[in-house]
Amino acid sequence: MQAKIATTNESRLHALLLKLTGSNQRLSDLLFQVITGLFVLVTLAIVLGVAWVLVSYSIPTMEKFGFSFLTNQDFDPVHNIYGVAPAIFGTLVTSFFAIIFAVPIGLGASIFIVEFCPRSLRPTLSFIMDMLAAVPSVVYGLWGFLVMAPWLINVGEPWLNKYLGFIPLFQGQPHGLGLLAAGMILVVMILPLIISVSREVMLTVPRTQREALLALGATRWEVIRHVVLPGASVGIIGGVILALGRALGETMAVTMVIGNQATAPSWSLFNTGYTLSSVIANQFGEAAPGLFLSAVIEAGLLVFIITLITNVLARLLVSRVGRGRIGGLAA
């Protein structure tokens, strides 16, 4: 009798599962598929959970400040006024600084790997460059804080001021820690990502096209300029956007070298500043429930939205090249 009930329950479950999944497998296989599918759903639920937590905890500041949260200069727990304009400014300035320098360096390095370096050296060199991405961000921060910032305040920034001081970017008092230091650290940190993505997409450009142009008498540079770069451009742009997302969200190294003091907005890169992520890292400790907590989490929401957009955009662009998965260790 017991066994009989068990069988009917089993077949009911089986029938239900068959109906739900619309397949005709045996029960054990179906259960296995459903269980592994549940793990996928849990992961998706985590992503949604993260978004939900960020949005629901940001509602108090959203209601209180609306869009002025983005334009307000003060992040002031004492008077309970919150705004992240300096942080947005710092995030954008450091990230674009990093992109401006990392893109040419990264492109040059990947051109070397794909076009000029001996084939036998290619995996080793690629591996070493990927290793740059494996160095933990706190180690970059340590180096930036203890070595680069003292160098900048004593040598680098006075030199820039002396010879390039006519550009507003290099005017003002040297601080060492500041936007310039953060930007320079970010250059090194996003470099491996740009290299690995552009390397992968350049390798997908057909060899025959290169050979055709070489046979017509083109130099290597002309081949790169007229065949390799145009062929890989969409993927490279995707990689750059991916790297931009990485720079916009990088927390630890930037927090350690950016100075974490808001200064009046000016053109000088020597100024100390904030980024959205460093606001979170610095402020969560004191954040009392209420508007303060909500403001910190809304800063997190902004970082989340920005990196979500850059990532979706970058993945769409890179997958158009034909290889959805990119970047190996670095990505």
Place this chain on the structure above:
Amino acid sequence: MSSTNAPVNPFQMPRTTHHIRRQVSNALCIGFAILTAAFSILVLFYLVIYIIKQGLPYLNLGFFTQLPASFGSSGGGMGEAIQGTLVLVGLASVVGIPLGLFMAIYLSEYGKGRFSEFARFMVDVLNGVPTIIFGLFAWVLIVIPAHGFSALSGGLALGIIMIPIVARTAEDVLRLVPKELREASLALGATKARTILQVIVPAASSGIVTGIVLAMARVAGETAPLLMTAFGSTFWGTDVTQPIDALPLRIFVFTTSPYQIQINQAYAGSIVLVALILITSFAVRWATGGFKRRF
């Protein structure tokens, strides 16, 4: 220029300014490529050598077995931080490995429809989200309701970071398992579930382990999400409901310390962290190289 009496080589291009300009731009391009490649490689070597030079004298047995010395005094180590990192990575594995692995099995075995495409896309997106966001998530979810920082919340944050790394590498190696193995197992009458669990997963096991090790090494170096979850401490402890120290956290605190002795310890800690990550990456590369050759 070319109107001389010497025999003209028909394959030799005339040396016009146009020709020279092309050659110069070509040389400039090659030079630029070499310079930038050298820069990328030298940065890594410089960083590693500099940290070793600064920290090696302070990397002794005491570093691994002692607690941090009180401010200003000499000696001391990061024993509790290393212990804490092990505990945190263990907790993270409990979250990250099953979720990542079963997700990879689903995506590689059943992953054809639109749902799977979406899931795969979300894994990639998850990989790009800054890790401090998962720290905030664990903070709101565990730390705020429990009124205290805990190893558990840190483990959750790190575990979520592990999921996409494990899922991606595992899915890639599961797809590399040859069709013949699968067909042989099915032909012998094994069910699909049994084929996956007893044939396909074991065949891909070395690659899967690789992905897991890579993910563990990656989260062992994470600092930002631990600031607001594990928080750090200066005592031994394995109680997961209490704040716990971690190597990167300790490095962060000591780097910004005014005392030279603590800065030296931060360098020594960085050696341990960088060595851990570089060695696992080398091992992984060696192992995956072997894996891909086998099939």
